[in-house]
Amino acid sequence: MLVVRAAGAIVGVAALESLGDGTIDLAEILVHPLAEHTGVGSLLVKAALQQARRMKAKRIMTHAQDASGRDFFIHRGFVAIDDRRLERKP
Ligand SMILES: CC(C)(COP(=O)(O)OP(=O)(O)OC[C@H]1O[C@@H](n2cnc3c(N)ncnc32)[C@H](O)[C@@H]1OP(=O)(O)O)[C@@H](O)C(=O)NCCC(=O)NCCS
Numbered sequence: 001m002l003v004v005r006a007a008g009a010i011v012g013v014a015a016l017e018s019l020g021d022g023t024i025d026l027a028e029i030l031v032h033p034l035a036e037h038t039g040v041g042s043l044l045v046k047a048a049l050q051q052a053r054r055m056k057a058k059r060i061m062t063h064a065q066d067a068s069g070r071d072f073f074i075h076r077g078f079v080a081i082d083d084r085r086l087e088r089k090p
Contacts, residue, residue, distance in 0.1 A: 002047050004040050011035035014044040016051055022058035024051070024090070029062070045076050052090035061087040 004012035014029040026048050031040045052060045063084050064070035070080065078086035 002044055002051070004043055006035065006040075012040040012044050014048055016048055018055065018057070022056075024048075024055060024057040024060045026060055026062040041072060042076065045073075049090050057090050059087050060090050061085060 002014040002016070003010055010032070012029075012031040012035060015027045017025045017027050019025050026045075029041060029044050029048075031044075049060065061081075062073055062078065064073055064086060070084075070086065073086045074080065076088075078088045080086050
């Protein structure tokens with residue numbers, strides 16, 4: 001679990017899970033609505049990629065809830081593998 005705090009409050013969280021085949025699942029990433037578009041989500045993705053590299057993962061995958069979430073991940077190097085799932089190398 002990755003947590004971003006600002007002024008003592010939690011403004012973003014992300015959950016990473018190893019699927020055991022060299023894949024890390026970035027299962028959830030959620031930023032508080034008041035903290036969106038301030039770089040918190042980017043920070044969480046960066047930390048998730050660092051953790052995946054430390055774990056020597058071959059790929060990191062994630063799931064987009066909607067089109068804007070999908071664009072967010074595509075702008076961060078992920079490639080869509082179907083309507084909802086995306087992946088990239090760490
Ligand atoms: C998708 C989500 C995680 C993005 O989080 P975020 O904190 O808004 O992400 P960022 O602020 O890092 O980036 C969002 C956009 O704001 C821009 N941005 C970042 N910092 C900025 C700043 N200081 N000023 C202006 N714009 C900024 C980024 O460039 C980015 O645009 P881009 O994708 O075109 O590059 C967030 O909107 C969210 O929690 N959504 C609901 C849950 C969800 O869909 N999760 C994903 C699937 S599990």
